[in-house]
Amino acid sequence: MDHRGYYDGFGGAFIPEILVSTFDELSAAFQKAKRDPDFWQEYKEIMSTYSCRPTPLTFAGNLTRHFGGARIYIKREDLNHTGAHKANNVIGQGLLVQRMGKKRVIAETGAGQHGVATATMAARFGFECTIYMGEVDVRRQRPNVFWMERLGAKVVAVKDGTRILKDAINEAFRDWVTHMDTTHYVLGTACGPHPFPEMVTYFQSIIGQEARKQIISREGKLPARVYACVGGGSNAMGIFSGFMDDPVELVGVEAGGEGLDSGRHASRLSSDDASIGIAQGYKTYFLQDSDGQMKETHSIAAGLDYVGVSPILSHLKETGRVRFEAATDRKVVEALSLTIQKEGLIPALESSHAFAQAFVEAPTLSKQDCIIINQSGRGDKDIFTVADAFSDPGWKEFIMQKAEEYNA
Amino acid sequence: MDHRGYYDGFGGAFIPEILVSTFDELSAAFQKAKRDPDFWQEYKEIMSTYSCRPTPLTFAGNLTRHFGGARIYIKREDLNHTGAHKANNVIGQGLLVQRMGKKRVIAETGAGQHGVATATMAARFGFECTIYMGEVDVRRQRPNVFWMERLGAKVVAVKDGTRILKDAINEAFRDWVTHMDTTHYVLGTACGPHPFPEMVTYFQSIIGQEARKQIISREGKLPARVYACVGGGSNAMGIFSGFMDDPVELVGVEAGGEGLDSGRHASRLSSDDASIGIAQGYKTYFLQDSDGQMKETHSIAAGLDYVGVSPILSHLKETGRVRFEAATDRKVVEALSLTIQKEGLIPALESSHAFAQAFVEAPTLSKQDCIIINQSGRGDKDIFTVADAFSDPGWKEFIMQKAEEYNA
Amino acid sequence: MLESYIKNKRREKEILLMTHIVLGYPSFDDCFQIVREMVDAGVDLMELQIPFSEPIADGPVILSANQKALANGVTVQQCIDFSKQVVRSFDIPFLFMTYYNILFQYGVKDFSSMMSDAGMYGAIVPDLPPEEGEEYLQAMKSCHLSPIFIFTPTTPDERMKKIASCGEGFIYCVARKGVTGSQTDFTSEFHGYLERCRKATTLPLALGFGVKDKEDIDFLTGKADIAVIGSQTIRLVDQKGVGAVGEFIRGLRSQIKGAEK
Amino acid sequence: MLESYIKNKRREKEILLMTHIVLGYPSFDDCFQIVREMVDAGVDLMELQIPFSEPIADGPVILSANQKALANGVTVQQCIDFSKQVVRSFDIPFLFMTYYNILFQYGVKDFSSMMSDAGMYGAIVPDLPPEEGEEYLQAMKSCHLSPIFIFTPTTPDERMKKIASCGEGFIYCVARKGVTGSQTDFTSEFHGYLERCRKATTLPLALGFGVKDKEDIDFLTGKADIAVIGSQTIRLVDQKGVGAVGEFIRGLRSQIKGAEK
Numbered sequence A, B: 001m002d003h004r005g006y007y008d009g010f011g012g013a014f015i016p017e018i019l020v021s022t023f024d025e026l027s028a029a030f031q032k033a034k035r036d037p038d039f040w041q042e043y044k045e046i047m048s049t050y051s052c053r054p055t056p057l058t059f060a061g062n063l064t065r066h067f068g069g070a071r072i073y074i075k076r077e078d079l080n081h082t083g084a085h086k087a088n089n090v091i092g093q094g095l096l097v098q099r100m101g102k103k104r105v106i107a108e109t110g111a112g113q114h115g116v117a118t119a120t121m122a123a124r125f126g127f128e129c130t131i132y133m134g135e136v137d138v139r140r141q142r143p144n145v146f147w148m149e150r151l152g153a154k155v156v157a158v159k160d161g162t163r164i165l166k167d168a169i170n171e172a173f174r175d176w177v178t179h180m181d182t183t184h185y186v187l188g189t190a191c192g193p194h195p196f197p198e199m200v201t202y203f204q205s206i207i208g209q210e211a212r213k214q215i216i217s218r219e220g221k222l223p224a225r226v227y228a229c230v231g232g233g234s235n236a237m238g239i240f241s242g243f244m245d246d247p248v249e250l251v252g253v254e255a256g257g258e259g260l261d262s263g264r265h266a267s268r269l270s271s272d273d274a275s276i277g278i279a280q281g282y283k284t285y286f287l288q289d290s291d292g293q294m295k296e297t298h299s300i301a302a303g304l305d306y307v308g309v310s311p312i313l314s315h316l317k318e319t320g321r322v323r324f325e326a327a328t329d330r331k332v333v334e335a336l337s338l339t340i341q342k343e344g345l346i347p348a349l350e351s352s353h354a355f356a357q358a359f360v361e362a363p364t365l366s367k368q369d370c371i372i373i374n375q376s377g378r379g380d381k382d383i384f385t386v387a388d389a390f391s392d393p394g395w396k397e398f399i400m401q402k403a404e405e406y407n408a
Numbered sequence C, D: 001m002l003e004s005y006i007k008n009k010r011r012e013k014e015i016l017l018m019t020h021i022v023l024g025y026p027s028f029d030d031c032f033q034i035v036r037e038m039v040d041a042g043v044d045l046m047e048l049q050i051p052f053s054e055p056i057a058d059g060p061v062i063l064s065a066n067q068k069a070l071a072n073g074v075t076v077q078q079c080i081d082f083s084k085q086v087v088r089s090f091d092i093p094f095l096f097m098t099y100y101n102i103l104f105q106y107g108v109k110d111f112s113s114m115m116s117d118a119g120m121y122g123a124i125v126p127d128l129p130p131e132e133g134e135e136y137l138q139a140m141k142s143c144h145l146s147p148i149f150i151f152t153p154t155t156p157d158e159r160m161k162k163i164a165s166c167g168e169g170f171i172y173c174v175a176r177k178g179v180t181g182s183q184t185d186f187t188s189e190f191h192g193y194l195e196r197c198r199k200a201t202t203l204p205l206a207l208g209f210g211v212k213d214k215e216d217i218d219f220l221t222g223k224a225d226i227a228v229i230g231s232q233t234i235r236l237v238d239q240k241g242v243g244a245v246g247e248f249i250r251g252l253r254s255q256i257k258g259a260e261k
């Protein structure tokens, strides 16, 4: 392993020796695929016949009028098969797995979206599949567990650590160091050891490529700003990468949770609570204590509730190329609610972070400007959380009645 | 109203006198739109920027190998915004409503899919929206009720009659006869009084237009057969209309429920239990008793659980142009399960009827043949029903635990 | 036949009353009792509704009566038998009111013959516009029965004429948009509507939808030939029982005016 | 320094024992007690693991010990204080085992100086391949500490040589794929691997991952210089308490052989 995937000191591959050859093999396969013009063609082909790429760019006329500023466009990753941008990454890695001749895939999942996407890809490609998911998340995200199991995946509830996403990642690594000969670990975001950040970004860059073409054909010009939520950073890197060399302001929105002052958030790049560290195989900003132990994080959006962040984004923060903001749980639910009512779109809670920040800034921009919000996923999956956020009495009654049926 | 929308004696417009002008106005607006080349262009434009048309045609390689017969293609209406072909119809009618200058829409809904689609369209177009839904369905389909309310729609639980879909239709008509000046009734399927069957078919025909082009470009020839489930008949009419003049066998699959012999089904065209009648404003095959009273129907798929059927399909049954079959609840769940595992696709329970019948026939066709199954919608929405069908213990536990939280 | 009956009666009374019951609701015995009370109280003609599972044009009160009747197992044959009985027992014209599928399943011709045999005067079928009614019109004509058609405030003049040309006996003028059973504002706009109706036909005009008390009837007197009381009596039976019907009906028309004549 | 200690010891014993504890688990007092028992029972060197919240390369037993220690509030400073205490109290070499972030947050140079001050011999950092270890290697070198690197069955010969050139003291040979604490099959394939390790370096070889009883140690005797007992003693403490450790360790090596020498 020669090129170690550093971005100004962020990144690297801090991996157990046993995995070094596996990473070498993966890096080689990825580099070869990247050089092969047929590969991207094959990737685009499957994304357009199995999922619905190019995903549309929707003009949000009502929101635009409501805020009276920039013209608001929404990149519709929610229309992907399985309901989020996660499909781009898993299908891309699936093609690599085929090329490497492996027969089994594993993945971590927090909200369950990446788990469902991976299980779906595994079904489609005929791979065996195991998904690691923190026990807390298994309990919170039962609908996704249900579908993963129907898709033929084995879902392992991780009972160690804080029993959430980061612990699932650790557990996936533990599986991988045991079964690397047959198994590929489909990491779900632009984090982890090299070449994952680069590779996941590569597959997600299809978002930005499309969005750039679409906005130019619709508006005849570039957007003033592009907004994306930032969990691990894959959807953000995906859309940002289409505009990296353009005079476009890129805004990454992290989980502000109960507020940056509360300590209960997951803002690594927009708060002072994070510091540079090394964990889970890579170097980046982490929410950690002074000893280097990872802290608990909080977000209403399970997919943003993570201690680390893409090393490429850490780098882009340092260079100032990307601006980072945080949106609180409360603002996020408000933005979600407004978007549903005004446009008939139901962004995922994760994606709603990008909407929340765009809504703050849109009125301050000129009517000649346009902006793009990346709707990374759809919010149906969040019904249990959103219903709780609205404290919907009809929903509660429904659940209690269902429970009675089951108790009977 | 001159042309009364008859198809060999099926159809017509059996409407209260008070609505005659409203139907005249609607017919005129629809005919005018149809003649206006810009209208279809505008329709296609919004469907490709707000939803993701053209929806893909997915080759199901694993299912093809599994059955060893015809090459199986799947038309992916599940990827539409709101998750089903219902989007095509509501957006089309939304554009008409705009042209007619009305400000309010109403709709009936059974499973809730058409209700969510209509509420979404209403949000997008800025219409006021009321959705009628049988009280039984409100209770069964709470997730959809929740989203309709979030979308700003008023959901009225219909407490009359059998308190399901057909009663919601009656109630919507009652609203309409009161508020026809401001209000358009967005009927959800290719049923009801003229011009609804023709109009809904017109908007849904986009499915067949695309599918025909896609299969020819992929296979260089027409499919041997095309399968679609039949509730009211809109997705079936949508895809069939692309192949009507071709040497392609068209197969409509109805809800066989607990078996045609059990009486607990919703098969109007594939069983002997139905007879020609007039209700809800049109003439077609209905499941009715000898007095003409409508019977109770049954299907695991709420969207197929309806007493009537498109008059155009009744006509096509009589002419023999379309063959009708029934799939039982049990076979449908099996087909769903297989499709999830083999292809990573989650068809709606409604759509799974088409899959079930295609799976019976695919092995008997030659490997040179290809067939298309219309996946009218996605199955996430059916999680409560599917989890019950699988009697999933993890799911039950999850629901009971949620209920405890709410009880606390 | 029906038309001349009405015109004759109108010489006696400034306004006629037509009432409505749903057959088999609350029960056939109650229905018989209600008919008796109504006839005794001076009702001039009656609609007997054969219940239907999808009564699309009816409001909540009649809708619910339809459903309860069906839930009690009421059949079309029972309704026919009942109608024969009341025709034999009471000397006013009775009409069937029902939805077209009931006729269609029975056989439209057979239904007309049966009506004729039973001594019914005609039928109101609210989901059958004249355009769909060719078979029905022929059958009714050949049995000398009156097909009652409907005018509404949304019906253009032209169309009123066309409808009138198909109808016999009288025209049922729906007072307003909406379904049966809700309140009607008998305002000035309403005058214009009734004038349009008058101009379109020489048939007597019955006015229904929302007529519920003496005030309404007073208002309609001199403007319509027949006032139709629909949901209100059903509501009354639901609330106060069969026994309250006679008194209610008697209170509707100004006795003085009736007496003056 | 560490290497010569090992080579000297090996003249006395056919195989050396290295054991592993997680600092602060079950408690620091227990840890001290365990170290005493181990040293008394003849353990030749010890790994002291500073707990980390994300111990990616550890199996369930050590993972859980890490988490419980942290849940008890164990800090890096406490671990350092403890290590000073054991170094003062017992006359065998102690190594730190931990993940790189612990060093990184402390400051890699400072960490080395601290180790040196505390009298530690070296460190094992399983998530730090030599390619990422430049700063670490320099700091360790300048403090005369041994950075222990790792061979695995998946490491090619070429890479073993490169790794060996960075390592000092000994090479930690991971017996198999997987994480700490599961069973290892010491089969014939394993011989080939150990031979490859031997060829790649003149440093002593420690063998770990799955070594758990006398049979395993007997098997390794003559093939490796050091047998590493990791999870097994933690499991033992969990199940039988601190008191069981001494007897367990004493039972691992054939006393007869030891006595024969």
Ligand SMILES: Cc1ncc(COP(=O)(O)O)c(C=O)c1O
Pocket (backbone or CB within 6 Å): A084, A085, A110, A111, A112, A113, A114, A188, A189, A190, A229, A230, A231, A232, A233, A234, A235, A236, A302, A303, A304, A348, A350, A351, A376, A377, A378
């Ligand atoms: C819909 C959606 N958006 C965003 C994210 C955050 O991930 P990333 O930052 O890698 O895009 C997730 C993660 O689960 C997600 O499900």
Ligand SMILES: Cc1ncc(COP(=O)(O)O)c(C=O)c1O
Pocket (backbone or CB within 6 Å): B084, B085, B110, B111, B112, B113, B114, B188, B189, B190, B229, B230, B231, B232, B233, B234, B235, B236, B302, B303, B304, B348, B350, B351, B376, B377, B378
């Ligand atoms: C996914 C889906 N498919 C099919 C149907 C049946 O309707 P139609 O026969 O009009 O396509 C429904 C109705 O709700 C539906 O939701």
